[in-house]
Amino acid sequence: MKRRSFFSWGTAGLVALCSAISVSLGAVVRFLTPSVFYEPPQTFKIGNPADFSFGPPTFLAEEKIFVFRDREKGFAVANAVCTHLGCTVGYFQSDERFHCPCHGSVFGADGTVQHGPAPRPLEWFEVTLARDGKLRVDKDRVVPASYRLMVS
Numbered sequence: 500m501k502r503r504s505f506f507s508w509g510t511a512g513l514v515a516l517c518s519a520i521s522v523s524l525g526a527v528v529r530f531l532t533p534s535v536f537y538e539p540p541q542t543f544k545i546g547n548p549a550d551f552s553f554g555p556p557t558f559l560a561e562e563k564i565f566v567f568r569d570r571e572k573g574f575a576v577a578n579a580v581c582t583h584l585g586c587t588v589g590y591f592q593s594d595e596r597f598h599c600p601c602h603g604s605v606f607g608a609d610g611t612v613q614h615g616p617a618p619r620p621l622e623w624f625e626v627t628l629a630r631d632g633k634l635r636v637d638k639d640r641v642v643p644a645s646y647r648l649m650v651s
């Protein structure tokens with residue numbers, strides 16, 4: 500074997516060995532790294548009470564909630580996620596109901612199912628007043644549809 504040929508085969512072997520080691524290290528690092536999914540916080544502030552008008556609910560797209568403000572009844576927060584397969588429902592002031600654009604479920608103003616295939620009513624979340632005067636929603640605390648927060 501010529502000396503030149505030996506070096507080229509040696510170099511190729513070294514490159515193959517380094518590649519195999521780096522691929523193996525990558526697999527080990529991936530195996531040791533936990534598969535974690537980061538969820539947005541379930542408790543968050545949505546603003547001052549005065550930020551919300553009376554009448555039709557305010558839709559907060561990022562949080563996927565509807566904020567209702569009623570002069571006599573106070574604040575209520577409804578989940579905008581359909582209980583069928585998770586599409587975002589819309590609220591129609593014309594018939595005061597929630598409609599899901601995906602498969603046609605219809606929910607009453609209180610979130611009850613009026614037309615399937617949704618299996619369960621929409622959820623309502625607890626809304627409270629934080630110390631700084633802002634409204635705070637807790638998606639981990641589901642409340643009855645009749646729950647209201649009165650703010651003077």
Ligand code: FES
Nearest residue numbers: 581583584599602
């Ligand atoms: S996701 Fe709403 S009806 Fe299917």
